Amino acid sequence: MKAGIWMRLRGLIRKESLQILRDPSSIAIAFLLPAMLLLLFGYGVSLDAKHVALGIVVEQPSAAAASFTAQFSNSPYFAPQSFPNAAAAQTALSHETIDGFVWLRSDFARRVAAGQDPDIGVYVDGINANNARLIENYVQQSWADWITSQADLAGASNPVPINVEPRIWFNPAVSSRDYLVPGLIAVIMTLTGALLTALVIAREWERGTMEALMVTRVSMHEILISKVVPYFLLGMGGMAVSVTIAVFLFGVPLLGSLLVLTLAASLFMLASLGMGLLISTIAKNQFVAGQIAIITTFLPAFILSGFIFDIGSMPAPIQVITHIVAARYFVSILQSLFLAGTVWPVILPNLLALLLMAVFFLGAARLAARKRLD
Amino acid sequence: MRRAARLCVAAMPPETDAAPLVLEQLTRRFKIGKRVVVALDAVSATTAPGLVIGLIGPDGAGKTTLMRLIAGLLRADSGNIRVFGTDVAADPLKVQGMIAYMPQRFGLYEDLSVQENLDLYADLQGVAPEARAARYAELLHMTGLAAFTTRLAGKLSGGMKQKLGLACTLIQPPRLLLLDEPTVGVDPVSRRELWAIVDHLVRGQGMSVLLSTAYLDEAERCDEVLLLHEGKLIGAGKPSQFTQAMAGRSFQVRAANISKRALQGALSRLPGVTDAIIQGEAVRMVLDAGINPGIVGESGQADAVITPVPPRFEDRFIDLLKAKAAAMAIEPAPSAKPPAAARAPAAQPGTEIEVSHLLKRFGDFCAVDDISFTVARGEIFGLLGANGAGKSTTFRMLCGLLPATSGSLQVGSFNLRTAAATARGRLGYMAQKFSLYGDLSVLQNLRFFSAAYGLTGAKRNARIDWALREFELAPMRDATSRDLPLGFKQRMALACALMHEPDVLFLDEPTSGVDPLARREFWQRINALADSGVTVLVTTHFMDEAEYCDRLVIMGQGKVLAEGTSESLKSACRDATHPDPSMEDAFVALIEADSARSAAQVRAA
Amino acid sequence: MLHRILALIIKEFLAILRDAKSRMVLIGPPLIQLVVFGYAASFDLNHVPFAVYDQDRSVAAQDLVAHFTGSPAFTEVASLKSDHEIKSLINSRQVEMVLVIDPRFSRDLLTGKAAPVQVIVDGRNSNTALLILGYANAVITAYSQRWAATHGLPSPPAQLDPRALFNPNLDSHWFIIPGIVALLTQVVTLLVVGLSVAREREAGTFDQILVTPMRPLDILLGKSIPGLIIGLAEGSVIILATVFWFKVPLHGGLAPLYLGLLLFVFSVTGIGLMISSLAATQQQALLGAFLFMVPSIILSGFATPISNMPVIVQDLTWINPMRYALVIIRRSFLEHPSFTSLLPQYLPMAALALVSLAAAGWLFRKRAV
Secondary structure, eight states: OOOHHHHHHHHHHHHHHHHHOOOOHHIIIIIIIHHHHHHHHHOOOOOOSSEEEEEEEEEEOOHHHHHHHHHHHHSSEEEEEEEEHHHHHHHHHHTTSSEEEEETTTHHHHHHTTTTTOOEEEEEETTTHHHHHHHHHHHHHEEEHHHHHHHHTTTOOOOOSSEEEEEESSSSTTTHHHHHHHHHHHHHHHHHHHHHHHHHHHHHHHTTTTHHHTSSSSOHHHHHHHHHHHHHHHHHHHHHHHHHHIIIIIIIOOOSSSHHHHHHHHHHHHHHHHHHHHHHHHHHHHHHHHHHHHHHHHHHHHHHHSSSOOOOOOOOHOOOOOTOOOHHHHHHHHHHHHOOOOHHHHHHHHHHHHHHHHHHHHHHHHHOOOOSSO | HHHHHHHHHHHHHHGGGGGGGOOOOEEEEETTTTTEEEEEEEEEEEEOOOOOOEEOTTTEEEEEHHHHHHHHHHOSSSEEEEETTTTTTOOOOHHHHHHEEOOOOOOOOTTTTTTHHHHHHHHTTTHHHHHHHHHHHHHHHHTTTTTTSSSSSSSSHHHHHHHHHHHTTTTOOOSSEESSSSSTTOHHHHHHHHHHHHHHHHHHOOOEEEEEEEOGGGGGSSSSEEEEEETEEEEEOOOHHHHHTTTTEEEEEEEESOOOOHHHHHHHSSSEEEEEEEEEEEEEEETTTTTGGGEEEEEEEEOEEEEOOOHHHHHHHHHHHHHHHHTTSOOOGGGGOOOOSSSOOOOOOEEEEEEEEEEEEEEEEEEEEEEEEETTTEEEEEEEEEETSSHHHHEEEEEESSOSSSSEETTTTEETTTTTTHHHHHEEEEEOOOOTTTTTTTTHHHHHHHHHOOOOOOHHHHHHHHHHHHTTTTTTTTSGGGSOOOOHHHHHHHHTTTTTSSSSEESSSSTTTTTTHHHHHHHHHHHHHHTTTTEOOOOOOOEEEHHSSSEEEEEETTTTEEEEEEEHHHHHTTOOOOOOHHHHHHHHHHHHHHHHHHHHHHOOO | HHHHHHHHHHHHHHHHHHHHHHHHHHHHHHHHHHHHHHHOOOOOOOSSSEEEEEEEEEEHHHHHHHOOOOOOEEEEEOOOOOOOHHHHHTTTTSEEEEEEETTHHHHHHHHOOOOEEEEEEETTTTTHHHHHHHHHHHEEEEEEEHHHHTOOOOOOSSSSSEESSTTTTTOHHHHHHHHHHHOOOOOOOHHHHHHHHHHHHHTTTTHHHHHHSHHHHHHHHHHHHHHHHHHHHHHHHHHHHHHHHHHHOOOOOOHHHHHHHHHHHHHHHHHHHHHHOOOOHHHHHHHHHHHHHHHHHTTSSSSOGGSSHHHHHHHHHGGGGHHHHHHHHHHHHHHHHOHHHHHHHHHHHHHHHHHHHHHHHHHHHHOOO
């Protein structure tokens, strides 16, 4: 009896593996898709404002104005353009040729010399609020730096009462790629995991092979295990490709333990595959299975995982919803593992959550898959 | 293996010696849309071991449901099933250990090779590794697949897939073998080979087989038959019992001075005639019990030649259906109605379809290889062939769905290659699966297709009313078409294809799976259309339907193997072994001669 | 010809709307997603958990902390006694920021020296980190000003006067939610159109249409107009929710918005039909739709600006209709764009629509094989 189980499992797993090898699309989904998406998004997705087209309006040229505006031309963040007056800059802003402008009025040099407030105008295009806020902060910082350095040069006391000393831990260069790439791995693997399995059981129903399987002595456990094992290996392969690209191509540091990464990835993969299997078992046809997979995987993983939008800032009910998105836990683990190291207080609760989700989805798939047609 | 199995039987408690299959008051309902369909209605039967039991009935009769119930894949609403004494509902795993089941599409993994499919099923059935080599050799020999073990199952022909599916279910020889429509969509040559294997299993190995089929002629090859219709068991017994009941009631009628269609129409309208169908140049007639064949004279054909012929299984089925319809006081069977005249008879003689040197290549593969034929106006023309012979490709080119590689295609005065849209306006097309919009109601489908063919205003409404009346669709006008019974779907598909009164009608396997009464009604409409001058081109797997055609071609490997009337094709293969060949004999002879010829060519090359 | 197209359109609507499941796909998920994502997708920070390590323990320092706790952006969750607590708190993500007040803080402040304050932020999410720094700077600047005013010191000369045009409060919902209009309109239109041809191919009804005298142009119009109507309807519902539920102002009026939406839906319909006609099965169509959708969302400027992308990726976005739609929709909501200023967005979308629709029409017959 026991030998029978092994023989059946071996047969099923071999069958599944052969089907994967024969079907280029599953190989493509497992390896090509993650690699392609990671490359595209790794290069394409960035929140760092670099070379921001910033307009500079200097109504009356002066040494002070020149030294202040030189700050912008020397910064990698800005690509400054000069405008003769504020009206011209405003037109450029509304045509979106610049993202914002700094307006030094004619009395700038005089007021600075007199220690008065020079009343600098900073105008930003508020449509992209995030970008606007980052530009504002950059300009503000530049201004603070400039007056401090001016005061130093003049040997005067510091005009700013408080000296803020910013320290950014784990990512001192504040490169958004370093935090986006690990998050992207989670989003992409959610997709791959669910897509890989969402279609496989539905396909067996559609082609009528499930009927033939069910009449043999095979149990539903065995069918599910035989589906999970090969796709798990395939998904982990894709994961390995993604991590390699992240570390060697994008140069994201991997400070944490590789072993923990593998463990977390395995649990996450099991949860994703389980979800795919559940969808597949409930839907029984590839069309519906695919539609559900699209609606329930990509956009939630993109928006609700904390990969790009801060979960802590979401309204409380939405925060509750994010708990059912497996990617949320994996994103958190990945960001810590890559940038901070093996921080158990972050990793442990997330690992537990992933374990629970894997058990839940695989269990639900098992319950939903009955060895009967009705 | 056999010896071991017998020993097992002897050692088991006596109840396992019970009948392979006992059905008791088996009932199963399904919900389709808002309707509740009774798939099986209090079916009871007991079968004897070591026999081929045929489960005969049209689509929707409940055959597949019964198979699935026996295999433990569905649960009955009431009643129970015992397989060798074991209740299926109580211990499905034990039953599944005793049976093997081949589902309709053979249950094969198309992206696995023949050998890999066998290995998988050997693993699943727990066949010991050391026993496999001998078993594989035996099965591969039996199915003739030994030369193809490395080929992917998806690349096999329909007939080979069917045999591989069978081999996979047989690796561990079951005590009861369930085959669900193993011959559907398979050409006559492959059907014969399958039957040879089944006979071998039953006679040589004592296996019990339950085989379902919609082909009534296959009933005569079974040891016993269970006849299902609309979920009810309407007959059970040896096929000979069925045909004996019809003894002396079947005749062939020939009349010199009247067309065969007119004769068939006249005969089928006679009271006392159960059935009348065209067979080549003659009409095959079945009379109600106790009616004298002399009544043919009442149809005005006093000088018709009437010869008694042996009864067929189908005769009894028709007889039973009609008796049932009469008992339930449903309107008289459709064949008793006058034929539907679609239009005034205006058949101008002449050529309607002309195909010359038609060629279609897919890459290196020549699917249709330089074929030519013509179809006269008002003719019913049949296109037959084995699976993969190129008939579907030809058919698709004729309807303008597929561009030809070279050659000319003329429909009426239009060249299909240059004036496609105009030519299409004169065509009606009815696809194999009765492709209609399943989500739309009957009326919405009719509205759509009438507009698609360019009908507007009063004309369109008139045609829709005509279709609802003529095809008796009015009571179902607001039903969602997906949920309709198959016979309705077929009538609706024909109605849609006729909305614009086409001159040429293309029918792609128009009657597959439909019950015999609906098929007769369908052909009656087609005959009436042909009489009114519509040219009909039809493909079919039913050999008796080939007899309804005025002329036909048989295709093999992209070429026309034979062309002519069914009489001429049959007489061409008359020899000592087949003194009175059937259409199927003629077909098989032609295909076999063709494959022998190409094999010889391969050897010579 | 008009009758035929009308019949096709009616049929298409019936096929979509008579089936309860596909009705659901059109109505349920988009609305749920709009609400969930509308609230979730924001770059604004609220209740950032932070800890204070106050080594000074003066009234001035407490006053500074009070400025932080008084701001809705920050929530104090811990007060530290030693600096190794900082590490564990940030590591375990219990706080995102630690405010370290130097022991000399009040003394330096009173003597007119720059009083040192350290702001430590968790850089694992660099965007959040920068935003937290910005918020913290703003709080500290406000504190400095009050300090200067109450202590009769000259106001610090560092008075920047930032003004955000079109979105004065820099509310990022105003940025994201109009984006969701484009996002969901695209997803629904693609799901409806992307599978329509493949589904009919599988059911065999496409052959049935091809044997009627209808020409590819008739079929193309009959297939694309329903997608257009559904896409516009879906977009309208989401626009209504954006204006009346999320209270995003609609300054630009409906004309530029709807012209943009129309062209956008047209081009998405074209791409959907193209994918659908290329695919032999529904599964392929679904995968194709998916493979188009994911990059088109990520590379549209929906969440991250296109100008931050490398040039080669930026060039790729020229063929992404959502890129143009986002600009049009956002500007129509928040500005008064003139027709000419939006022309550079309208024209490429119109071109994409024409090319993809033409390709789809051509593929209908090509793939009929």
